[in-house]
Amino acid sequence: MISQSLINAVLDTALSTGGDFAEVFVEDRTVNRMGMRGGIIENSLSGRDFGVGIRVFKGLGSAYAYTTDATPEGLHQAARRAASGVRGLPEMPTNATVWGDTTGCRHSLCEERAPSKHLIERNPQFVQRGEKAQVMREAYDIAKNYHSSITQVSVGYMDEEQKVLIANSDGKWIQDVRIRSRLSISSIASDGNKFESGFYGPGAHKGFEFIAGLDLEHYAGEASRIAVTRLSAVPCPSGKFPVVIDNEFGGVIFHEACGHGLEATSVAKGNSVFANRIGEKVASDVVTYIDDGTLENEWGSLAVDDEGEPTRRNVLIQNGVLKGYLIDRFNSRRMNMPPTGSGRRQSYRFAPTSRMTNTYIANGSSTPKEIIENTEQGIYAKYLGGGQVNTATGDYNFAVMEAYLIENGKITTPLKGATLIGNGPKTLQLVDMVGNNLGHGQGMCGSLSGSIPVNVGQPTLRVSEMTVGGTREGA
Incomplete structure (x- = not known):
């Protein structure tokens, strides 16, 4: 994302007013959303957001700044803003313990990569919208046909890929990729006099394999069952x-x-x-x-x-x-x-x-x-x-x-x-x-x-x- 030499220089700028710890958080996030109502895709939005947050500690005080400008000038400017927020704050109390320096290489960035605990089989970024829409239609049909009193069904789809880089003045340099997927079903039932709603929204730290493997009969049916049941409630x-x-x-x-x-x-x-x-x-x-x-x-x-x-x-x-x-x-x-x-x-x-x-x-x-x-x-x-x-x-x-x-x-x-x-x-x-x-x-x-x-x-x-x-x- 950003070179180690530039991150090191930005950390130095962040510590320039006497801070005792500085951190840089770099994020590159891509999000895809689709919404269906009445069996028709009403909206389909994709977006990408990139930015950098810089945090500085001094004693029991902290300051934070962020920017979407990842040029050296933009990053140093944000670091100076954060640094100015801790200027003049008192040092860490002598009886306090500071946890950190877990890498054993303080002031020299040691590159790590987050352990792969959450395996992804199908990155949603490479799945066609048509395949995503087909799952939404199946969920819609199940929910809409659950009972004659179901008057409206909405289905929402979301996936995101978040890439992060975290570096700090204790020597940490670690990257991680988080991928999440979610499907939401909202049903409305009516008996002619009143309306009641039901909802279910399963999600996971998984790729499209999660969406493709969902038991839609259960989730979509449950959203409608809740709405129908509430019609007869006392x-x-x-x-x-x-x-x-x-x-x-x-x-x-x-x-x-x-x-x-x-x-x-x-x-x-x-x-x-x-x-x-x-x-x-x-x-x-x-x-x-x-x-x-x-x-x-x-x-x-x-x-x-x-x-x-x-x-x-x-x-x-x-x-x-x-x-x-x-x-x-x-x-x-x-x-x-x-x-x-x-x-x-x-x-x-x-x-x-x-x-x-x-x-x-x-x-x-x-x-x-x-x-x-x-x-x-x-x-x-x-x-x-x-x-x-x-x-x-x-x-x-x-x-x-x-x-x-x-x-x-x-x-x-x-x-x-x-x-x-x-x-x-x-x-x-x-x-x-x-x-x-x-x-x-x-x-x-x-x-x-x-x-x-x-x-x-x-x-x-x-x-x-x-x-x-x-x-x-x-x-």
């Missing part, structure tokens, strides 16, 4: 109930209510309910919570993070006990703890910070059938929708896209208007049964460093008591 009762949350995207509630509170972005500033609590009991014994960026070809996986650190399996909570946090390089200085391969960013326009990759509750010993049968009266949340969380307190509320009553240990009536309201740490304490059917759902997570692909996951589990907000009859 208003959800309000109150406190045992709640069984299904696997896969059910994990979004813990991603939002707990995962963000375990990121150093919040923890380092003391803005998290989990700050300074390592070794404490923060969840029930049946809860083990993990973030693992190494899972093969998963949507949120990377060989290295956006600071060039190898991703890893970070056990955050083990059998209810808090074991660690997700830590990026800058916040490792604030916390005096080593980075965990968790520095991520949307693009070169953002400085990286601590973010999740594939975060999930590990398998337990119960079966989903046992969990339902052991719940006399309660709510079954099959698919969750959007929600809000306050990371400082852990308070959250989430809409449930598809919910049912549980009566006498059986799933019965579909419900509408269900909302789960609670507090993340308290909810962790109230998980009393965890299933053995771990599944992952794909999504995009927004935070300080932009929007990034993440997996959320869990087995089917039960929370012994949650506040459920419902919908009044006729609302």
Whole structure:
């Protein structure tokens, strides 16, 4: 992408005002998107974005600049802007530990290439649009023909290839290529009086082989089934109930209510309910919570993070006990703890910070059938929708896209208007049964460093008591 000699010179410029660490992040990204509505391709867009981000640390301060001008003049100008941001800042405290220099060749760039953990069989950049459109048409037909009440189906296709180069003043020089593919299906059903929607959006850190191998009968059919089921739903009762949350995207509630509170972005500033609590009991014994960026070809996986650190399996909570946090390089200085391969960013326009990759509750010993049968009266949340969380307190509320009553240990009536309201740490304490059917759902997570692909996951589990907000009859 850019020569080592030029990168070395840019790093020197970035350190020219007294910074103690500098980093260059070079990104070359190609994205292809297609959208289908009514069986017709409505849009087909391809784009390429290239840019460079330059970051400088001095003590517990940092500055960031980026540019799309990769000429020597443009890069040095951006480096000078970043350098000016740390001018006059205090040095690193003498009692602090700085993690780095992992290459053993500080101030002399040592070239690496990210290990090939996520094999790609068919690079989507070399697949004809006609072949991509054919998969979309098949998904459309399955979803549209699922039931006579389906009035509209939209299918979205996306693939991207992101090439990155990360170099820093500790001697790191590493390159990586990330390829992701995703298909999304949205269905709308109507009975003549009201409309209901359903959605499914599988994605992976894979090439077109992932799209070509999808079980479209399942994914497209499920999007329509959700919409059709919601047409016959009755208003959800309000109150406190045992709640069984299904696997896969059910994990979004813990991603939002707990995962963000375990990121150093919040923890380092003391803005998290989990700050300074390592070794404490923060969840029930049946809860083990993990973030693992190494899972093969998963949507949120990377060989290295956006600071060039190898991703890893970070056990955050083990059998209810808090074991660690997700830590990026800058916040490792604030916390005096080593980075965990968790520095991520949307693009070169953002400085990286601590973010999740594939975060999930590990398998337990119960079966989903046992969990339902052991719940006399309660709510079954099959698919969750959007929600809000306050990371400082852990308070959250989430809409449930598809919910049912549980009566006498059986799933019965579909419900509408269900909302789960609670507090993340308290909810962790109230998980009393965890299933053995771990599944992952794909999504995009927004935070300080932009929007990034993440997996959320869990087995089917039960929370012994949650506040459920419902919908009044006729609302």
